[in-house]
Amino acid sequence: MMGLVGEQWPRAAAEGPGVGLRERKKAKTRAAIQQEALRLFRxxxxxxxxxxxxAEAAEVSQSTVFRYFPTKDELVVSDEQDAFFLQAWRAQPADLPVLSALRRAIQETLTSLSPGEFRAQRDRDVLMVTVPGLWAASLGNINQTTQMITSLVAERSGRVESAPSVRALSAAIFGVILSAMIRWAGDPDYDVARDLDQMLAHLDGDLRAGSVPD
Incomplete structure (x- = not known):
């Protein structure tokens, strides 16, 4: 989800039961290529x-790099965390309100990252914010993220995606995520997990107080 909660081989699927050795190897190769690319970009x-x-840094051939990432842009804009986030979202109790479920799912997703994966997420954010061509290339992921948020809000609230209340809340959530992403890109010491959770908590409090129309 835009580097925070956004189309690589899904890690959760690649590590799940019943996944073959070949698929696991492909997932690890893909992840290794991207991590080396992000390190070199940094x-x-x-x-x-x-x-x-x-290719040299990842110890693979150039053809292997292009097989997983047809363009240089995709080494940055591709993100595997959506699959893991969706798994965490689905695991939340059915009676949990939208924002409470979202906060838990995001925190579980972020805390599941290894130090290397966490660093890679920030590297992606920095590049997408500072390289104009990458910001344009990430528009597809932005559209995918906004649609995913809208669908999840509608599903958990029992409303249709076109409902004004669903679209308003989805837009607010996306704004919070984008704000955190931009700030994280500019400040390596920024506690993105903590601040993102606090902003979503404030949004939740406003809704419960009735300051945002249903």
């Missing part, structure tokens, strides 16, 4: 890094 700059250098 150290050398996005424009200065070549696909050949990425």
């Amino acid at each position: 150290e050398r700059g996005y424009e200065a890094t070549t696909m050949e250098q990425i």
Whole structure:
């Protein structure tokens, strides 16, 4: 979800029961390529890094890099965390309100990341915010994220996606996530998990107080 909660091989699916050895190897190869690419982008700059250098760092051929990531942009904009977030969302109690379920699912997703994965998420955010071409390339993920949020809000609230209340809440949630993403990109010491949860808690409090129309 835009690097916070956004189309790689789903990690949850790749690690789940019944997944074959070949699929697990493919998932690990893909993740390794992207992590090495993000490291090189951070150290050398996005424009200065070549696909050949990425392949060498990941210890794979260039053809393997292109098989998983047809373009250089996709090394940044592709994100596997949506699948894990959806799994966490589905696991929340059915009677839990929308924002409470969302807060729990996001926190479970973020805390599940290894230090390397967490660093990679921030690297992606920095690149998408600072490289104009990548911001444009990420529009597809933005549309996917907004649609996913709308669908989840409608599903849990028992309303249709076109309902004004659903669209208003979904837009507010997306705004909170985008705000956290932009701030995280500019501040390496920013506690994104804590602040994101606090902002969503304030939004939840406003709704419960009736300051936001249903």
